[in-house]
Amino acid sequence: MSRNAKNEIIFERQISYDEAIENIEAISVKDIKEIAAMLFDNNEISFYAVGPKSLSKVVKELQK
Numbered sequence: 001m002s003r004n005a006k007n008e009i010i011f012e013r014q015i016s017y018d019e020a021i022e023n024i025e026a027i028s029v030k031d032i033k034e035i036a037a038m039l040f041d042n043n044e045i046s047f048y049a050v051g052p053k054s055l056s057k058v059v060k061e062l063q064k
Helices: 002-011 017-025 029-039 055-063
Strands: none
Touching (some): 029 055
16 A cells, blocks of 8 residues: 555556566666766765676676
8 A cells, every 4th residue: 555655646646566667677777877976976986786697797887
């Protein structure tokens, strides 16, 4: 019920789990970099990730 309430308040409609997953998967490394550039001073940032070995490809992209 909490999720339904949040959807109504924020989006004024219900967001299905499939739509939420689709939106999350559509986020690119470029999107993350743009947000990070707005929020953080790159001279003062560190990054740590735990996940599958394939995550190393994403980490390398973030380092560019």
